[in-house]
Amino acid sequence: MTTFWILIALFVLVSLALIWFPHIRQQKMLQTEEAGVRKSTNLELFNERLSVLEKEVSEELLDQAEFDALKKELEISLLQDMKQGDDESLVNKVKPKSVAWPALMSAIILGISGYMYSTLGAYENLDKPMTANEAHSGMDAAQMMSQRVQMMEAQAQAEPENSQLWFSLGHTYISANRYDDAIMAFDKTMELVGVHAELLGPKATALYYRSNQQMTPAVQALIDQSLALDPSDPSTLLLVGMDSFFSAEYQTAIDAWQLILDSERKDVDRSAIINAIDSAKMRMNAEGEMPNDDAHKNVKPKATAKTVTVEVSISPELQAQVASTDMLFIFARSTEGPKVPLAATKVSAESLPLSITLDDSTNMGGNVKLSDAKTVEVIAVLSKHGSVKPQAGDIQGKLAMIKVGDTGQLVLDTQVQ
Numbered sequence: 001m002t003t004f005w006i007l008i009a010l011f012v013l014v015s016l017a018l019i020w021f022p023h024i025r026q027q028k029m030l031q032t033e034e035a036g037v038r039k040s041t042n043l044e045l046f047n048e049r050l051s052v053l054e055k056e057v058s059e060e061l062l063d064q065a066e067f068d069a070l071k072k073e074l075e076i077s078l079l080q081d082m083k084q085g086d087d088e089s090l091v092n093k094v095k096p097k098s099v100a101w102p103a104l105m106s107a108i109i110l111g112i113s114g115y116m117y118s119t120l121g122a123y124e125n126l127d128k129p130m131t132a133n134e135a136h137s138g139m140d141a142a143q144m145m146s147q148r149v150q151m152m153e154a155q156a157q158a159e160p161e162n163s164q165l166w167f168s169l170g171h172t173y174i175s176a177n178r179y180d181d182a183i184m185a186f187d188k189t190m191e192l193v194g195v196h197a198e199l200l201g202p203k204a205t206a207l208y209y210r211s212n213q214q215m216t217p218a219v220q221a222l223i224d225q226s227l228a229l230d231p232s233d234p235s236t237l238l239l240v241g242m243d244s245f246f247s248a249e250y251q252t253a254i255d256a257w258q259l260i261l262d263s264e265r266k267d268v269d270r271s272a273i274i275n276a277i278d279s280a281k282m283r284m285n286a287e288g289e290m291p292n293d294d295a296h297k298n299v300k301p302k303a304t305a306k307t308v309t310v311e312v313s314i315s316p317e318l319q320a321q322v323a324s325t326d327m328l329f330i331f332a333r334s335t336e337g338p339k340v341p342l343a344a345t346k347v348s349a350e351s352l353p354l355s356i357t358l359d360d361s362t363n364m365g366g367n368v369k370l371s372d373a374k375t376v377e378v379i380a381v382l383s384k385h386g387s388v389k390p391q392a393g394d395i396q397g398k399l400a401m402i403k404v405g406d407t408g409q410l411v412l413d414t415q416v417q
Helices: 001-057 064-083 088-093 101-120 141-160 163-175 179-193 197-210 217-229 234-247 249-260 270-285 316-321
Strands: 308-314 327-334 341-348 352-357 375-383 395-403 409-413
Touching: 001 064, 001 101, 088 308, 141 395, 163 179, 163 197, 179 197, 197 217, 197 234, 217 234, 234 270, 249 270, 270 352, 308 316, 308 327, 308 375, 308 395, 327 352, 341 352, 375 409
Parallel strands: 308 409
Antiparallel strands: 308 352, 327 341, 327 375, 375 395, 395 409
């Protein structure tokens, strides 16, 4: 806004300068010209009269004493003429423009500028802050995330000692699937403030995702170190519960999440954790059966605000590795809060490529539903072992972020090692 007003001020100043500078210049030129003309005229008159007196002296019509007296009078008269005011005849001949003319032009320019802006501009919106939707207008979810990351990276470079900023940047990297950068950000935070459980938990989470959701020895070591420092650290227990949930170890997941509730921490989303526990209990009671979704397979309804439709395909390089006995698990989970599926389904891998619509009818249980979320990530696992948790040889793909109500493309392009 400051730049806008600077440009407006420059425009008005240039316009006024084009009006007033010529007027001022004309006044000065006329004054100079008038002074020169008066001086020249007076000198000519003086010389003419002096010539007449000299002629009369030569013709002996005047003696020398009379000549000297008359010459003295001419000189005094010349000096008086040089000091006198304006020559009225000259002023009448060349009359300068009045100051009213540039003043009137200035008023007209200011009036027209104000009228045009108030009519065609957006004066009433000057004091209104730009909303998030306006700032991100025309951008998809990935572009918005990229912009957010770039802004935080620039701020981190400007404030390299800001530990809270590095901590927040680490979580943003996880949301953007930049797990190596997330690990680096959490390491930087620990360099600034020391090793704490609340930092080890997020680092273990980033390493877990980088390892294709495998509980590797490195991830387990970070979890053990974190829980040794704080047995009720939420970030670490969320990871333990999530991995147990995907491994169908529902009681272990429930126990981990219950520890978070029992700690009575104020910095956790208790309702989300309660719903995650409810989902695990329902899955445990149903013996881990995920409904077959033939009703939602290859159905392409119009996208609504309550559904997510995903076109699932497999990369040509991995197509030959699909067996008729393979199962395709597809689930959506919120991009915020615990990573517990909001909706999930499974179909035969023989159906690829296919279109799947996830909605509240494919809910995994609990009160939190797909329709309650704004954005979700969609993960597909082509399992050769019958488990939703990726294992060696399985093929997976991910749609990092999609708005609920939109349609997206998901390609199975990564083989778990």
